[in-house]
Amino acid sequence: MAQILIVGGSGTVGSEIVKTLKAEGHSVRVATSKPTTEAGKMHVNLLTGDGLDAAFEGVERAFFLSPGGYADQYAILAPLIAKAKEAKLKKVVLMTALGVEGAEGSPMRRAELDLIASGIPYNIIRPSWFSQNFVNFWGYGIKTANTIALPVGDGKAAFIDSRDISAVAAKLLTDDSRNGQEYTLTGPQALTHTEVAKIIADATGKPVTFKDISPDELRPVLVGAGIPADYVELLLVLLSYIKAGYTGAVTNSVEEILGRKPRDFRSYAKEAADSWK
Numbered sequence: 001m002a003q004i005l006i007v008g009g010s011g012t013v014g015s016e017i018v019k020t021l022k023a024e025g026h027s028v029r030v031a032t033s034k035p036t037t038e039a040g041k042m043h044v045n046l047l048t049g050d051g052l053d054a055a056f057e058g059v060e061r062a063f064f065l066s067p068g069g070y071a072d073q074y075a076i077l078a079p080l081i082a083k084a085k086e087a088k089l090k091k092v093v094l095m096t097a098l099g100v101e102g103a104e105g106s107p108m109r110r111a112e113l114d115l116i117a118s119g120i121p122y123n124i125i126r127p128s129w130f131s132q133n134f135v136n137f138w139g140y141g142i143k144t145a146n147t148i149a150l151p152v153g154d155g156k157a158a159f160i161d162s163r164d165i166s167a168v169a170a171k172l173l174t175d176d177s178r179n180g181q182e183y184t185l186t187g188p189q190a191l192t193h194t195e196v197a198k199i200i201a202d203a204t205g206k207p208v209t210f211k212d213i214s215p216d217e218l219r220p221v222l223v224g225a226g227i228p229a230d231y232v233e234l235l236l237v238l239l240s241y242i243k244a245g246y247t248g249a250v251t252n253s254v255e256e257i258l259g260r261k262p263r264d265f266r267s268y269a270k271e272a273a274d275s276w277k
Ligand SMILES: NC(=O)c1ccc[n+]([C@@H]2O[C@H](COP(=O)([O-])OP(=O)(O)OC[C@H]3O[C@@H](n4cnc5c(N)ncnc54)[C@H](OP(=O)(O)O)[C@@H]3O)[C@@H](O)[C@H]2O)c1
Pocket: 007, 008, 009, 010, 011, 012, 013, 014, 031, 032, 033, 034, 044, 045, 046, 047, 065, 066, 067, 068, 069, 095, 096, 097, 098, 127, 128, 129, 130, 133
């Protein structure tokens, strides 16, 4: 059976795409940076291209992302798109990020343009900030200090549950009726971080609050957490877009594609409550 290759298939978005496609009976191949002999997984080093040729053998469709931590996403994505073209894939779904279409010359935008020019049938999805960040990235501060401390002021973001991104990606990978479309994916509601803190406080019963800090205060925290310095600088720029008010728009793309509303942050917080305790 023709394979669907999922780059980042062990990560936040990719792992749920894999689950959905497998449940639908599709044959899925996960690209992993780790050495593996597990069926359905293949070692690929996206930084060196090691394993890439083998990973595309027998593949008809693919999902691409640039894993978190790498600031030059073009260096990761361009070889994948070139390989997809060489292998004459029937479909590529590329995940970039909210607002990339307006960032001409940025690494993610360059990758989008490569895909559009490639002649491969495609969809591009540009998600907003993930609800899951409040567990995966900011969870430690909530758990240990009841605080979300970020340089975002009272800017809003339409946080999206990453499982909705995965559901959209899985659908687009196997449905060619929307080929050539690009979608900005958001949750149902734009929230400030003060509102997010209140929702988490309600869900956990803990006195969680938001603290507006400066980028200079956050930088050493992120570097100390082991995030590469160039990616820290990128994150600080992206967070400044929240503060500037660029991330508050809500789209109906998730509902248009899935025929149901996206999950809201309150539902996510109820489910995730134990991870903040
Ligand atoms: N978080 C947000 O709010 C947000 C918002 C918008 C867009 N985005 C975008 O979402 C993307 C990240 O998505 P995600 O959080 O689902 O991914 P992720 O969890 O950061 O990473 C996905 C997987 O990629 C694999 N990987 C890492 N380095 C690799 C390498 N050198 N070679 C091969 N595989 C490698 C890892 O799996 P293995 O351990 O198996 O190798 C990792 O679990 C980024 O491009 C980010 O810009 C994020």
